[in-house]
Every structure is written in structure tokens, then in C-alpha cells.
Amino acid sequence: MTTALSSYGDVFVGRQPILGPNLKTIGYEVLYRNCEVDQAHFTDDSVATATVLLNTYLDIGLEHVVGSQLAFLNIPQSFLLESFCEALPKNRVVLEILETVEPTPRVIEALTHLSKQGYTLALDDFVFHPRYHQFLELADIVKIEVLGKTEEQLTEEIRRLRDYRVRLLAEKVESQEMFTLCKTLGFFYFQGYFFYRPDIIKGREIPANRIALLDLLGKIQDPNIPFRRLVEHIRNDLSLSYKVLRYVNSAYVGLPRRVDSIDHAACMVGIDRIKTWATLIIMASGKEQPIEILIMALVRAKMCECLGKKLGTTTPEKYFTMGLLSVLEALYETRMETILEKLPLPLDIIEALLKGSGQLGTVLTAVKAYEQGEWMALKSLQLEPSIIRDYYIQSIDWAHTFSPIMK
Secondary structure, rough: OOHHHHOOEEEEEEEEEEEOOOOOOEEEEEEEEEOOOOOOOOOOOHHHHHHHHHHHHHOHHHHHHOOOOOOEEEHHHHHHHOHHHHHHHOOOEEEEOOOOOOOOOOHHHHHHHHHHOOOOOEOOOOOOHHHHHHHHHOOOOEEEEEEOOHHHHHHHHHHHHOOOOOOOEEEOOOHHHHHHHHHOOOEEEEEEEEHHHHOOOOOOOOOHHHHHHHHHHHHHOOOOOOOOHHHHHHOOOOOHHHHHHHHHHOOOOOOOOOOOOOOHHHHOOHHHHHHHHHHHHHHHHOOOHHHHHHHHHHHHHHHHHHHHHHHOOOOHHHHHHHHHHHHHHHOOOOOOHHHHHOOOOOOHHHHHHHOHHHHHHHHHHHHHHHHHOOOHHHHHHOOOHHHHHHHHHHHHHHHHHHHHHHH
């Protein structure tokens, strides 16, 4: 990534995934905060939006924040009326019209123009009222906050929208139970961290079809494994070796000539990269899970590694491994304690994953906080906010290079 990220000031930039009915990521809502406060505090909404749009599109590049997916961007009234939206690529963005926007004649005219130009319009935090009729006629997506609402309340909200040709997006879906309900009620898109919060039952054992995978993962993650033994474990699993070689020979890696063996691959790209690829492939195997969990694992791994190096660690690979494995509970739908019993990990990684202990745990907690938009919690790292933000953007950029492995 060649952009000088520090050029756009002290603004945190984050994202929250938006998933379709098949749990595939279709886009990300771009989040932003002034580094000095806990909320999006700017002098006015136009300045706030101009800042984040310029940051993500002009300075950083949308692809470095949302990959190949759509960027859902908050659009306040003042920004809408100044015709700034047309500077954005209509095939890459969804314009979220904030709940504070009033349906004045000028606003309706601006939205009508954008719709005719081919922009996708979404109504953010929408609460039905007859005066929003023209908004609903123009909108493609309506976002409804579902957190804390009953089935009866949601059913009534949906009933009021049935005469409009809009797709419903459930916002703040924080549990599998709510996801199931929203899907049943007819919501088409889902935003929230429900996919990362499976229904974990205390005492549940690791599923039988995943024990072998976890055993293989444990062998590969063994810090004392000899080179020859690692190569042998990968080579003996036909599916794993095929996928590793497919990725090694992809355009993403860019080797000058084709590699036909795991031995050769390890020599060409290094043992650490082979371990990372093999670990990711194993984590992606078995029961089908949202790819977003794996993207999250990669972003965490790289960001933890970057922060560990910045804080002076001599073992950045521990930070990377910790971040990568921090999603195992969601993938296996089993308590982390049970999973870690099967993995020969160093004690400090285990305690960081279970208790948030030590510097490893502090870093992981901070990375999770950034992920959730809880940016005030980052003060524990005692680093410049812009440094943390830059690591996050770099980690996203790096994570998306693994797309071929996860397909």
C-alpha cells in the first residue's frame, strides 16, 4: 500500500460487515470517529462526511477499506444538497440517507437525480411516517434497527413498508436468534456481529467432523515442529496440499515459476507463510461458516502482529497466531477452553485468548475494541491514534489478498 495514510489527520476509520441471506458479505458500512473523542464529533455533519469520504475514497482508496465489496456511506442533508455525492463511484457505494434528513423539495430533487444517475439509496435508522412517502418511493434499501425489538414490533414496521419496492436491512443483529427471526420476517440484508456470536452451549464437545481438522491444526501450530515434519503433515492431507499449492501458484503470490511440491513451496515463500496459509485453509474447512469470520481472523492477526512489533516484542509471530486463532470459538461453536486443550500453544497465548492476560491480551483486547468501534479503549496501548488506524487499514488490505484460499 503506497498511500501516506498519515496525510488525512486524526480520524479513526472502521467498518462493519453487511451480509446477505446466504451469509456472504455484500458490503461494509464505513465508520469514522475523531481520534480525540468517543463519538463522531465534528463541527457539522457536512464536515464529518466530507472528511470520511475524502479519507476513504481519495486518500486511502475504497478498495483498501472494503475490498471489492460495496461501501455504505452516511450522507447528511448538507452534503446531499451540495451535490458532492456524484464524486463517488456509483457502482461501489450505497448512499445512506441519515434519519436527520428532512424530505424538503430540494432534498427530494437531489435524491431523484441521484437515483436516475444509478446510485443505490438506503434510508438509515428508518422509522415509518407518512411524510417519508417520497423517500420510500426513491429508496432501494431501508435499514431498520432490530436490537431490543419484539417480533410483533418488527412485523408491524414491515407491514407499513409492504407497498414499497425496497429491500429490508436489519441493523444491530447481535444474536443468532435475532438473525433467524429477521430472516423469517423477510429481511434481506443483515448488519451486526451475530455471525461471530454462535449459540455456544457449556459442555458442548467439539463436533466429530472437526476433531481431525483441529488435530492437524495443532500439529501445524506446534512452535517446535521441525521443517520436514510440517511439510509431511501438509503433504499427507491431499485437500490441504492441493489448496496450498493452488494459492502459492496464484497471481496474488506472484512467483516467477510454477511450484509443484509443498517442499518447494516452503523453500520459495518461507515456512511462516506456509503455516499461515495452511492454518487458514484448515479453519475454513468443515462446516460452512461466513467467510467474514476468516477475514476478521486475518485482520486481527496482522494488526496484532503490527502492534506487537511497535510495542517492542521480539516474538511478533505469537501476536499473529493469537489474532488468527481468536475466532476459533465462533468457527467451532465450542468454548475456547475446550478448543485450546487440543492445541499445543505457548502458555502466554492461551492466557491471552482466555483471560486477556499480559501484553498479548492487552493488544488483542485493543484490536477487538477497534473492530467494534470502541476507540476510546485504545488508550491502553499508549500509541498515537493515527498509528493504530494505519495498522488497521494495512491489515484489511493484507487480509483481502487471501480471497482465493477462502473460495
